[in-house]
Amino acid sequence: MADENWKPKIIAIICNWCSYAGADLAGGARIQYPPDIRAIRVMCTGRIDPLFILKAFQDGADGVLVSGCHFGDCHYLEGNFKAAKRMFLLKSVLKNIGLDDKRLRMTFVSASEGAKWGMVMEDVIKTINELGPSPLKEFAR
Amino acid sequence: MAEVKKNEEPRIGVFVCHCGTNIAGSIDVKAVMEYARTLPNVAIADDYQYMCSTPGQNKIAEAIAEQKLTGVVVAACSPRLHEPTFRNATKAGGLNPFRFEMANIREQNSWVHMHQPEEATAKAKDAVRIAVAKASLLEDLVPKSVPVEKAAMVVGGGVGGMQAALDLANAGIKTYLVEKSPTIGGRMSQLDKTFPTLDCSQCILTPKMVDVYRNEGIELLTYTEVEQVEGYIGNFDVTLRKKARGVITPAEAEARGIVGGGCTGCGDCVDVCPVIKPNPFELGMAPRKAIYIYHPQVSPLIYTVDFDACVKCGLCVEACGEKKAVDLEMKDELMTVKVGTVVLATGYDIFPIEKKFEWGYKNYDNVITSLEFERLICASGPTGGHLVRPSDGETPKKIAFVLCAGSRDSTGVGKPYCSRFCCMYSLKHAHQIIEKIPGAIPYIFYMDIRSFGKMYEEFYYRIQDEGAKFIRGRVANILEDPVTKNLHVNAEDTLLGRPIDMEVDMVVLAAAVQPTAETEKTRRLFGVSCSQDGWLLEAHPKLNPCGTTTAGVYLAGVCQGPKDIPDTVAQAEGAASAASIPIHRGEVELEPYFAQCMEEKCAGCGLCVNQCPYGALSLVEKDGRTVMQVTEAKCKGCGTCGGFCPGGAIWMQHFATPQIVAQIDAFLLGGEQ
Numbered sequence: 001m002a003d004e005n006w007k008p009k010i011i012a013i014i015c016n017w018c019s020y021a022g023a024d025l026a027g028g029a030r031i032q033y034p035p036d037i038r039a040i041r042v043m044c045t046g047r048i049d050p051l052f053i054l055k056a057f058q059d060g061a062d063g064v065l066v067s068g069c070h071f072g073d074c075h076y077l078e079g080n081f082k083a084a085k086r087m088f089l090l091k092s093v094l095k096n097i098g099l100d101d102k103r104l105r106m107t108f109v110s111a112s113e114g115a116k117w118g119m120v121m122e123d124v125i126k127t128i129n130e131l132g133p134s135p136l137k138e139f140a141r
Numbered sequence: 142m143a144e145v146k147k148n149e150e151p152r153i154g155v156f157v158c159h160c161g162t163n164i165a166g167s168i169d170v171k172a173v174m175e176y177a178r179t180l181p182n183v184a185i186a187d188d189y190q191y192m193c194s195t196p197g198q199n200k201i202a203e204a205i206a207e208q209k210l211t212g213v214v215v216a217a218c219s220p221r222l223h224e225p226t227f228r229n230a231t232k233a234g235g236l237n238p239f240r241f242e243m244a245n246i247r248e249q250n251s252w253v254h255m256h257q258p259e260e261a262t263a264k265a266k267d268a269v270r271i272a273v274a275k276a277s278l279l280e281d282l283v284p285k286s287v288p289v290e291k292a293a294m295v296v297g298g299g300v301g302g303m304q305a306a307l308d309l310a311n312a313g314i315k316t317y318l319v320e321k322s323p324t325i326g327g328r329m330s331q332l333d334k335t336f337p338t339l340d341c342s343q344c345i346l347t348p349k350m351v352d353v354y355r356n357e358g359i360e361l362l363t364y365t366e367v368e369q370v371e372g373y374i375g376n377f378d379v380t381l382r383k384k385a386r387g388v389i390t391p392a393e394a395e396a397r398g399i400v401g402g403g404c405t406g407c408g409d410c411v412d413v414c415p416v417i418k419p420n421p422f423e424l425g426m427a428p429r430k431a432i433y434i435y436h437p438q439v440s441p442l443i444y445t446v447d448f449d450a451c452v453k454c455g456l457c458v459e460a461c462g463e464k465k466a467v468d469l470e471m472k473d474e475l476m477t478v479k480v481g482t483v484v485l486a487t488g489y490d491i492f493p494i495e496k497k498f499e500w501g502y503k504n505y506d507n508v509i510t511s512l513e514f515e516r517l518i519c520a521s522g523p524t525g526g527h528l529v530r531p532s533d534g535e536t537p538k539k540i541a542f543v544l545c546a547g548s549r550d551s552t553g554v555g556k557p558y559c560s561r562f563c564c565m566y567s568l569k570h571a572h573q574i575i576e577k578i579p580g581a582i583p584y585i586f587y588m589d590i591r592s593f594g595k596m597y598e599e600f601y602y603r604i605q606d607e608g609a610k611f612i613r614g615r616v617a618n619i620l621e622d623p624v625t626k627n628l629h630v631n632a633e634d635t636l637l638g639r640p641i642d643m644e645v646d647m648v649v650l651a652a653a654v655q656p657t658a659e660t661e662k663t664r665r666l667f668g669v670s671c672s673q674d675g676w677l678l679e680a681h682p683k684l685n686p687c688g689t690t691t692a693g694v695y696l697a698g699v700c701q702g703p704k705d706i707p708d709t710v711a712q713a714e715g716a717a718s719a720a721s722i723p724i725h726r727g728e729v730e731l732e733p734y735f736a737q738c739m740e741e742k743c744a745g746c747g748l749c750v751n752q753c754p755y756g757a758l759s760l761v762e763k764d765g766r767t768v769m770q771v772t773e774a775k776c777k778g779c780g781t782c783g784g785f786c787p788g789g790a791i792w793m794q795h796f797a798t799p800q801i802v803a804q805i806d807a808f809l810l811g812g813e814q
């Protein structure tokens with residue numbers, strides 16, 4: 001790896017009703033996971049404009065996690081379907097600009113899945129660690 | 142549209158909480174506070190032991206006045222816990238409450254990185270920076286007040302649902318009680334006695350059933366299911382399916398112009414009906430006809446035709462005669478009612494214990510479940526209260542009770558949780574056989590006896606004194622003697638440390654309980670979450686056990702998790718009280734996270750219109766061009782339209798694009814690179 005001191009910068013954009021609540025539950029249960037992810041809360045994953053994610057990569061993010069409710073469980077019925085569709089399309093955009101599409105991940109974690117949230121954290125961080133720094137990093141302003 | 146204060150110089154106050162050692166135990170709070178002081182737009186930063194305490198909240202209000210703050214950030218626990226507290230403190234300081242932003246450095250930081258203080262502190266600094274970036278762009282918002290419909294709905298007419306409906310109606314609220322089966326009463330009407338008082342279950346339940354039936358504030362809708370739910374707290378439009386029951390009530394007869402007609406519950410139809418089916422109320426152990434009632438105490442007392450079984454011979458119509466109560470051409474009807482709040486009380490099912498094949502249920506005649514035991518020991522049950530062996534009709538003398546049958550089971554076949562009433566009802570069963578069958582001995586195979594309630598432990602001692610035998614150990618398997626149909630119970634007595642092979646006449650499995658098959662459908666209709674084991678999820682396990690994350694929807698009884706009758710009734714009263722509050726207040730405030738069209742940017746393409754799941758968006762002509770328009774009353778603020786508009790013309794209040802982008806930039810571009 002180029003930079004010895006490199007630590008992944010990963011941003012998570014997560015919905016208030018399921019994944020954010022699941023992440024809170026993980027805290028209550030004192031589930032320990034690595035600290036490389038910063039979360040931003042939105043009411044629903046449907047809010048997530050693909051431009052937010054492109055902006056994050058442009059800013060030099062090494063990975064982006066989008067996490068919401070399970071299908072059928074979205075607090076607003078179908079926001080997560082819309083989000084999943086958008087993320088799917090976005091993955092091909094990422095490939096086109098030379099980014100490994102594994103840097104963008106969408107997961108579904110419910111309000112009662114604290115342990116799963118911990119596993120998602122471990123797994124996302126592991127994936128990004130394996131991929132190394134984002135090639136776009138040097139262009140970030 | 143909320144006024145956007147443009148061009149003001151942001152002045153943010155940052156307050157970092159220690160939360161005793163909850164946060165300060167793994168995060169260097171002082172360092173985070175010092176760091177906040179270096180951030181752009183931060184006018185003041187402070188830290189305090191407990192920000193949610195009165196002095197902590199006062200700090201916020203004072204700083205707003207002294208420092209002329211335009212925004213407030215508190216770095217503490219989760220906004221899901223204390224956002225309302227700090228919004229109020231912000232308001233108390235004279236600032237619009239929506240200018241508050243929270244950085245979660247406890248649930249999503251100090252508690253999950255307990256052994257990495259350096260990384261946790263760095264993460265907390267990032268979180269504060271991200272929150273300050275958002276707070277710098279927050280605008281004044283005004284919550285929207287909506288009126289609340291003065292009516293409530295209770296779904297499920299077991300003891301929980303009945304109690305909730307009675308309380309709501311007695312508080313002066315028109316209440317629809319929706320029950321899918323032909324009668325109210327639920328599981329409790331299948332029970333013989335109830336622990337620990339040994340009251341007859343039907344005797345204490347029927348007065349409640351009568352109260353429900355007579356209560357003028359309750360509209361009882363049996364044989365009815367929820368079909369569709371629209372709207373939100375204060376204004377739920379619920380579509381109900383009144384299933385065709387083939388029989389009309391006297392009131393319905395009157396409406397049809399049949400004088401003195403309608404079902405009187407005489408049962409003349411039953412005598413003539415040629416079709417025989419197993420009665421599900423008796424768990425299939427007794428027959429019923431195609432036209433039936435579950436049991437004599439049903440409420441309402443109206444017969445029901447099982448159209449899946451009915452051969453339409455018309456004999457019942459004839460037998461019914463002038464009352465003209467039977468209508469074999471009846472069709473399902475849909476009706477829509479408007480209610481302000483909803484209580485879900487849909488109860489439970491019994492775990493299919495045949496899945497634990499080592500105990501031979503459904504394979505061996507004399508292995509029964511506890512619910513079957515209830516029916517067999519009940520005087521109004523299929524055997525008139527004589528407990529008999531299904532194999533030969535003999536009275537059993539040695540009876541084994543297997544507790545935790547499928548509960549506290551981590552093999553993956555059963556349920557990991559405790560079903561909470563099996564210990565107690567098995568003690569009750571032991572008492573009942575000692576009382577009813579001279580010389581009978583109950584052998585109770587248990588893991589631990591959980592007799593946690595008021596007078597429960599005393600009941601346990603009483604049953605010990607009465608002569609029940611207790612064997613501590615899980616039953617490994619049960620084998621049937623093919624000739625006698627007796628059963629060999631194999632277990633390890635963990636107190637004596639030796640294996641047991643005991644021959645008994647009958648085995649009663651205290652089968653686990655599980656959510657009903659329709660729970661999944663019901664919870665999705667009402668937008669309620671479930672816990673990992675499928676029970677409906679309360680808003681907070683300790684502090685909000687009756688609420689859900691969907692405002693206006695509350696929970697009562699076993700649908701939220703296993704509980705006995707006293708706990709079910711207590712929760713039902715809690716849920717009814719919670720459900721009555723918005724109705725009595727008459728209005729609720731909705732968070733003003735609405736979409737707004739920025740008309741100067743809107744191209745009028747209409748692509749957003751189909752994105753909205755609530756049909757809140759439409760295209761209108763304005764000043765000679767087409768633009769999108771939001772109907773605020775319909776918008777729930779999910780932001781799905783805002784995430785889609787190709788022109789970025791939709792402003793999502795409190796989650797606006799510039800605000801979110803500022804958060805992303807603050808994390809990735811700000812701070813120590």
Ligand SMILES: Cc1cc2nc3c(=O)[nH]c(=O)nc-3n(C[C@H](O)[C@H](O)[C@H](O)COP(=O)(O)OP(=O)(O)OC[C@H]3O[C@@H](n4cnc5c(N)ncnc54)[C@H](O)[C@@H]3O)c2cc1C
Pocket residue numbers: 296297298299300301302319320321322324325326327328329332334335336337365366367486487488489511512515562566569657659663697698699700704705706707709
């Ligand atoms: C064998 C046995 C013995 C027991 N003995 C005792 C005892 O001695 N003492 C004690 O305190 N507890 C006892 N219990 C526990 C007791 O049965 C429960 O505490 C109680 O029945 C819970 O009431 P409920 O209203 O929550 O649910 P239920 O009684 O299950 O009622 C739920 C109701 O909702 C209806 N429903 C379900 N889904 C829908 C839907 N989608 N739409 C409309 N309606 C719906 C059902 O038809 C039912 O009428 C015993 C349980 C068992 C299994």
Ligand code: SF4
Pocket residue numbers: 410413414415416430431432446447450451452453454455456457458469
């Ligand atoms: S019409 Fe149906 S319900 Fe009536 S008697 Fe015949 S089979 Fe029974």
Ligand code: SF4
Pocket residue numbers: 735736752753754755756757758771775776777778779780781782783
């Ligand atoms: S925010 Fe959601 S509910 Fe409101 S208009 Fe947009 S899509 Fe519809």
Ligand code: FES
Pocket residue numbers: 015016017018019043044045046067068069073074075076078079080
């Ligand atoms: S609310 Fe969680 S994804 Fe829509």
